Amino acid sequence: MAIINLKEKTIQVKIIYYGPGRSGKTTNLEYIHNRLQKTLNGEIGKLTSIDTKGDRTLFFDFFPINLGKIAGFDLKLQLYTTPGQVKYEVTRRLVLKGADGIVFVADSLSSRQEANRESFDNLIQNLNYHKLDLDGVKLVFQWNKRDLDENMISLTNIKDMEEQLNSELKTKSFPSSAVTGLNVLKTVNFIAKKTVKTVIENTVFQ
């Protein structure tokens, strides 16, 4: 749930990058942070990553963005990743608390189809744990790693990914590459707009 501070006139919206381990969540945040740093001098917070020895996120990566004013309120976006590995259930659940929007980063590698599905089912369960669902919390899919050469590595085609993950929800999806940046900014832009719109529609300004 967005945090609206009437005294300070701020609206804080929380967006979570969710998905199986190594699907590209941290790489998404790093790309966004690098790009915004170049264009938005000073209005973007530090990217905090808690690195472990491997390249997997143990807790989360996080950074805030200040998006300027809307209806006289300062709009603040908080971007988080979750740890993808199955064993970090408690942390994942904690990070998800208070989510307004979710980017589900699915791995296009054929070998990760089951991991994508497991992670998506886990997301629904954890939303339920916080008494949330995908009617209230906005979600967008990323079919990530589309830059990989299909002649060299087997990828799931987009139609199959849609069928496996998006057949019920039928929400917006972007083929992406967190490495080259394909659709990375478009994804965050889309979910930010959608989430903020919902928050504002549900807020009574006094």
Ligand SMILES: Nc1nc2c(ncn2[C@@H]2O[C@H](COP(=O)(O)OP(=O)(O)O)[C@@H](O)[C@H]2O)c(=O)[nH]1
């Ligand atoms: N080729 C390719 N590799 C990617 C892409 N996104 C992430 N990776 C690589 O996949 C690995 C895991 O990425 P990471 O962002 O740490 O995954 P996370 O566990 O979801 O945070 C790293 O070696 C990344 O460089 C992508 O779009 N294309």
Ligand SMILES: [Mg+2]
């Ligand atoms: Mg990570």
